[in-house]
Amino acid sequence: MIALFLRDLKLAMRAGGGALIGVLFFMTVVAVVPFAVGPDLNLLSRIGPAILWIGALLASLLGLDRLFQAEREDGSLDLMLMQEMPLVLTVLVKCLAHWAATGLPLVIAAPLLGLFMNMSEIAIGATMLTLLVGTPAITFIGASGAAVAVTLPRGGLLVSILVLPLAIPVLIFGVSAAYAAVHDPAPFLPPLLILIAITLFFAVIGPLAAALALRSASD
Amino acid sequence: MPISLAVEDLSAKRGEDLIFHDISFVLEAGQALIVTGPNGSGKSTLLRVLAGLLAAETGKVQIKGAVPDIGHPRELCHYLGHHNAMKRELTVQENLSFWKSFMGDSAGGSGIGIEAATEALGLGGISHLPFGYLSAGQQRRMAMAKLLVAYRPVWILDEPTAALDAAADRLFAGLVERHLRTGGIAIAATHQPLGVAAQELRMTGFAGVGDVV
Numbered sequence: 234m235i236a237l238f239l240r241d242l243k244l245a246m247r248a249g250g251g252a253l254i255g256v257l258f259f260m261t262v263v264a265v266v267p268f269a270v271g272p273d274l275n276l277l278s279r280i281g282p283a284i285l286w287i288g289a290l291l292a293s294l295l296g297l298d299r300l301f302q303a304e305r306e307d308g309s310l311d312l313m314l315m316q317e318m319p320l321v322l323t324v325l326v327k328c329l330a331h332w333a334a335t336g337l338p339l340v341i342a343a344p345l346l347g348l349f350m351n352m353s354e355i356a357i358g359a360t361m362l363t364l365l366v367g368t369p370a371i372t373f374i375g376a377s378g379a380a381v382a383v384t385l386p387r388g389g390l391l392v393s394i395l396v397l398p399l400a401i402p403v404l405i406f407g408v409s410a411a412y413a414a415v416h417d418p419a420p421f422l423p424p425l426l427i428l429i430a431i432t433l434f435f436a437v438i439g440p441l442a443a444a445l446a447l448r449s450a451s452d
Numbered sequence: 453m454p455i456s457l458a459v460e461d462l463s464a465k466r467g468e469d470l471i472f473h474d475i476s477f478v479l480e481a482g483q484a485l486i487v488t489g490p491n492g493s494g495k496s497t498l499l500r501v502l503a504g505l506l507a508a509e510t511g512k513v514q515i516k517g518a519v520p521d522i523g524h525p526r527e528l529c530h531y532l533g534h535h536n537a538m539k540r541e542l543t544v545q546e547n548l549s550f551w552k553s554f555m556g557d558s559a560g561g562s563g564i565g566i567e568a569a570t571e572a573l574g575l576g577g578i579s580h581l582p583f584g585y586l587s588a589g590q591q592r593r594m595a596m597a598k599l600l601v602a603y604r605p606v607w608i609l610d611e612p613t614a615a616l617d618a619a620a621d622r623l624f625a626g627l628v629e630r631h632l633r634t635g636g637i638a639i640a641a642t643h644q645p646l647g648v649a650a651q652e653l654r655m656t657g658f659a660g661v662g663d664v665v
Contacts, residue, residue, distance in 0.1 A: 236553040240542070247541040308535025311505055316555060317527040 237323065238330045245334035251296050256338040259292035263346040274351045281350030282360045282411035288346070289339045289364055290371060290404055294396060296335055297375035298382060298389040300327060301447065305383055310447070320444040328369075328376045328440060336368040359414030359421070363428060367407040370432040373439030374399045380446035403431055454481035455517040455528075455560075455605050457637050462511035464494070464501045470509065471497045472655060479637045481517075481605075484628065484648055487641040489655030495641035496534070496610055498655070502639060503531040503608050515606065528558050530604040532612055536595035540584030544570065544594050547583055552601040561603035561634070569600040574623055588615045596624060599631075607631060609640040622647060 245252035266284050267277055304310040313323050343364055347357035378396040382388030410424035456478060463473035471494035479485055487495045500506040502513055504526030515525045538547045548566045557563055564572070570579045573593040583591060592615045599607055607628070613621050625647030628638050632648065640646055 236550050240539075240546070240550045243546065244539060244541055306535070307539065308533050308537035309539070311503070311531055311533055311535075312537050312551070312555070315504060315526045315529060315531060317523060318554075 234318075234322065234326050237326050238333075241327055241330035242334055245330070251299065252334040252338065255292040255295050255335040256342050258295055259288045259339050259342060260346065262288040262291060263349060267349055278351040278353065278356070281347060281352040282356060282363075282415075283408050284350060285343055285346060285360050286364070286367075286404055286408045286411070289343070289368060290400060292339055293336055293368055293371040294375060294393045294400075296331075297372070297379050297396070298392045300331055300376060300379040301383045301443075302379070302388065310383075314447065320447065321440045324376060324380070324440040324443045324447070325436070328372050331376075332369050332372040336372055339368060340364045353415060356411065356415045360411045363407040363410045363425065366425070366432055367403050367428050370403045370428075370435045371396075371400050373432070373435040374403075376439050377442035377446060380443035380450065383447065383450050399435075403428065406431065454635050455515055455637070456480045457525075457606060457639075458514045458516060459502070460511050460514075462498075462501060462513065463509045464497050464506060465509045466497060473510075475511070475653070477651070477653065479639070479651075481635040481637060482632045484632055484638040484640070484646070484650035485653055486646055486650045487639065487653045487655060488643070493655035495655055499531070499608050499610050499639065499641055500533075503529055505531070525606075528604055529606040529608050530599050530602075531608045531610075532595060532599065533610045536583075536591055537598070538583045538591065538595055541582060543582050544579040544586070544597075547594070548579070548597055548601050551598050555598075555602035555604075557603040558605060560605060563601040563603045566597075566601055569597040570594065572600055572627065573597050574620065589617060589620060592616060593620055593624075596627070600627070605636050607636065607638040607640075609638065609642075611642055612640060613642065613644060613646070 263284055270276060270280070301310060304313065314320060340361055343361050344357050347360060352360070375392065375396045378392040381395060382392050385391060406424045406428040409419070410421060410428055413419035413421040413424060458478045460476050462475045464471055475498065477485065487498060489495055497506065501508050504524055513525050515528050545566060548569065552563060552566065566579065567576065570576050573596055575590060575593055583594065586594060596612065613624055616624065621644070628646065629648050632638060
């Protein structure tokens with residue numbers, strides 16, 4: 234299991250692995266917003282958490298379609314399907330490695346981009362925290378979409394469309410928790426706890442669905 | 453306890469067409485089966501069904517005499533398909549050590565070290581290179597090293613020697629023979645003779661095309 238985690242991390246880091254693509258896309262999306270919205274600092278700081286979350290959501294969806302497709306193309310998926318190790322566990326570890334390679338850099342890049350959006354320290358901290366606990370859910374949801382589309386040669390967009398409705402609650406509670414940290418009357422803890430619950434829920438359901446889809450997609 | 457592989461009345465479909473039907477055979481420990489036939493006759497389909505990667509339409513595959521709590525026969529099998537299941541970006545060493553620890557060993561044997569395995573394939577000393585740097589034949593041989601680093605009693609080989617030269621062919625035949633001598637079972641689909649004594653299963657192809665079976 235650790236071997237699989239390390240291998241996937243290594244693959245993401247090596248040339249063509251695509252670990253940095255997501256974070257570059259994230260930076261691009263967020264960096265162009267101030268140019269589009271204009272130099273209204275109050276407005277920027279108000280929409281900051283939402284923009285960061287939208288950028289992170291889209292960036293997380295970007296590399297998901299390759300999660301199983303790359304394994305299928307070189308035959309590794311066949312061997313993974315044959316092992317005594319439960320497929321659910323294999324999928325879970327692949328998701329964790331994928332998140333560590335593509336989701337974690339987004340969380341780390343978020344404070345820098347928060348400055349672009351004129352966000353306060355508290356808002357930046359809250360957004361980082363919600364991204365940290367929320368982005369794994371997107372990976373887990375995305376894994377099931379990636380598994381369904383594994384046999385399609387250009388399934389990238391399809392994965393995003395399949396996955397987006399399920400990812401909306403993550404977005405809603407992530408942004409509302411980040412707002413609540415700055416705007417006083419709204420409570421911070423309940424949306425954050427719901428966000429954590431969503432992540433834990435999909436950590437179970439996502440790999441299970443993905444494993445089922447991979448088993449029936451084999452040809 | 454020696455194992456045996458029993459296949460009963462196996463048939464499989466690709467789409468709507470029955471590719472083959474009612475295939476039955478038994479392989480005892482130390483026996484090999486060569487699957488021959490023209491292109492498209494269902495050799496690969498048969499092997500994928502045996503490896504548990506495709507659902508059989510009817511019939512079943514059983515491995516007897518193994519540890520009692522075996523979940524599915526596929527867990528006792530090595531499958532060497534058309535693709536090498538190795539990552540081009542990683543070195544041979546990284547690839548093999550990943551598969552060694554990911555697959556583990558089945559009961560009744562243990563895999564050999566990575567250096568020893570590459571030497572057994574005649575490619576010692578280049579395992580530090582990225583897999584993508586190797587030639588097609590070398591890549592194939594390194595993929596075969598997977599068979600050695602993790603122990604499985606049953607080898608399922610789909611045209612294993614397609615990209616190999618004559619010397620590597622003989623080398624591989626030696627490996628299969630050693631596997632059989634130690635109580636293993638091998639099933640190979642191939643156009644060339646494998647160089648080991650084996651039963652032959654001749655596939656005729658397209659059993660269900662054009663008429664209802």
